[in-house]
Amino acid sequence: MAYAHPSPALPSPSHPMANSGYGKRPAGDEDPHADADFAHLLPRDAEVAVFIDHLDTGHAMGHKVLAAEHPRYGQQAMRTSLTRITEAGHLRWIKEHITVEDNTMRWVTRTYWSRTRRSAEWWARFARERHGKDVTRDHLPGLARVEEQPAAAEAPAERPAVPDAPEPEPESAAYRALSRLRTADVRMPLTESDCRSLAPLAEEWLSRGAAPEDITRALTEGLPPTVSNPGGLARRRLESKMPPQKREPRARVTRAIMACATCDQDERTVKIDRGICEDCRRENEANPVSDEDIVKGFEEIAHLGTASAYFLRKKLERSTGGPVPDTFRSVPIEDRVFYHYRDNRDRIANGLPPRRWK
Incomplete structure (x- = not known):
């Protein structure tokens, strides 16, 4: 049964999968x-x-x-x-x-x-x-x-010689290997219909470790002087010369x-x-970080920025009796804010409590 009070956040269908064998x-x-x-x-x-x-x-x-x-x-x-x-x-x-x-x-x-x-x-x-x-x-x-x-x-399930696969797109590797036969040997001018119907067989060859060149070689070697039915011959050869299925090592x-x-x-x-x-x-145990520390730390980080720099500048101007250009400061105001932000960001990411703003 499902939880009566589930988490406010649940995995989405697009949650990443790990590599095969992991996760x-x-x-x-x-x-x-x-x-x-x-x-x-x-x-x-x-x-x-x-x-x-x-x-x-x-x-x-x-x-x-x-x-x-x-x-x-x-x-x-x-x-x-x-x-x-x-x-x-x-x-x-x-x-x-x-x-x-x-x-x-x-x-x-x-x-x-x-x-x-x-x-x-x-x-x-x-x-x-x-x-x-x-x-x-x-x-x-x-x-x-x-x-x-x-x-x-x-153990891996035995795959059929002719898998019941959907019709491949013309740009698939199997389709391209078949369509290039007419260039390799003019006696094997397969039509588009031939390439589409034979593509599942060629896909099976590729899944068993064969290269497109292996398919070309199997369909063009030892041809008779004339081929009256290139599509039928290609089907017979793809079926009879199918390479053995690869066995995964135990x-x-x-x-x-x-x-x-x-x-x-x-x-x-x-x-x-x-x-x-x-x-x-x-x-x-030496560096306990409570949920409250984490929330306060990120609230402080969110507060820092232009507003913090503005108020810090005004505070320093009051203490010095007027505006002081950044060129006369050891560290510019915006840089001080940024350093504090970066320091707290890194401390929280490493499980340490944030430092308070002084």
């Missing part, structure tokens, strides 16, 4: 939707949790993307809420070591979401159970680190470890407690 990943075995799901969280964190819960599997989960899509909160507020939601047991970052059949390996960091609040022991068991999982359809080649998305363990999770939701360090080098490392927890 929001459900941990599974969740309870049905209910108003009490996030009642234990602070109001802002509960609103962010409802927002995340409504994301589809595969939607991007980085705090910058969430802040860009959420109309109420910026990057730092979203990052802080994600940390609290993680500590509450709804979210975990888990690094998985992937070993592929072709002997390549990589570490990937995945985001797992649970609407149901989970204990630290439950998440530890969940990470251990990831060991040995088949992720053939769920990894990217190479050794680089990426962000995250959903898993699909089933990939498995050979190790899974917890990572910090804030700094991405993992339990190989730091102790992870409730999804957060000790260093980040100490930093958060």
Whole structure:
């Protein structure tokens, strides 16, 4: 069921998807939707949790993307809420070591979401159970680190030789490869109707790793002196010479470890407690930033500008007995306002309380 009192902001249909194999990943075995799901969280964190819960599997989960899509909160507020939601047991970052059949390996960091609040022991068991999982359809080649998305363990479905695809546009690569046949060999002057009807077969060739030149070669090599039906011959050759379907190399999770939701360090080098490392927890406790601090900070930033510069100029003129040109000041008035604005902007973005205007 839907929430009786949903978040004022919910994901839009255009919310960005992560790369294939990453993004929001459900941990599974969740309870049905209910108003009490996030009642234990602070109001802002509960609103962010409802927002995340409504994301589809595969939607991007980085705090910058969430802040860009959420109309109420910026990057730092979203990052802080994600940390609290993680500590509450709804979210975990888990690094998985992937070993592929072709002997390549990589570490990937995945985001797992649970609407149901989970204990630290439950998440530890969940990470251990990831060991040995088949992720053939769920990894990217190479050794680089990426962000995250959903898993699909089933084998690729067998694709038909002639897919039931919509009629391609004339500018498609398959259509162009067929239309250029008459230039490659005058005995294969395919008509526009031939190119359109054969394009799905040519698309299948391209999807299996063939290049347009491979299609041209297959349709022009060993032709008889005269070809009475170029379209029929092209169809027979495209069907009979179809390259084999590419098989994805098997990939498995050979190790899974917890990572910090804030700094991405993992339990190989730091102790992870409730999804957060000790260093980040100490930093958060040493520099607590309340919602009130953030609101006041941005209110002050919004107030600064031309009006602030005007009143500051008048105040300084009263203290000096009259106007003083900026050339006689160590720092021009507008620059002082700008420096204060920039300083507070950066402090708030880094989770520090803003400095008051003096």
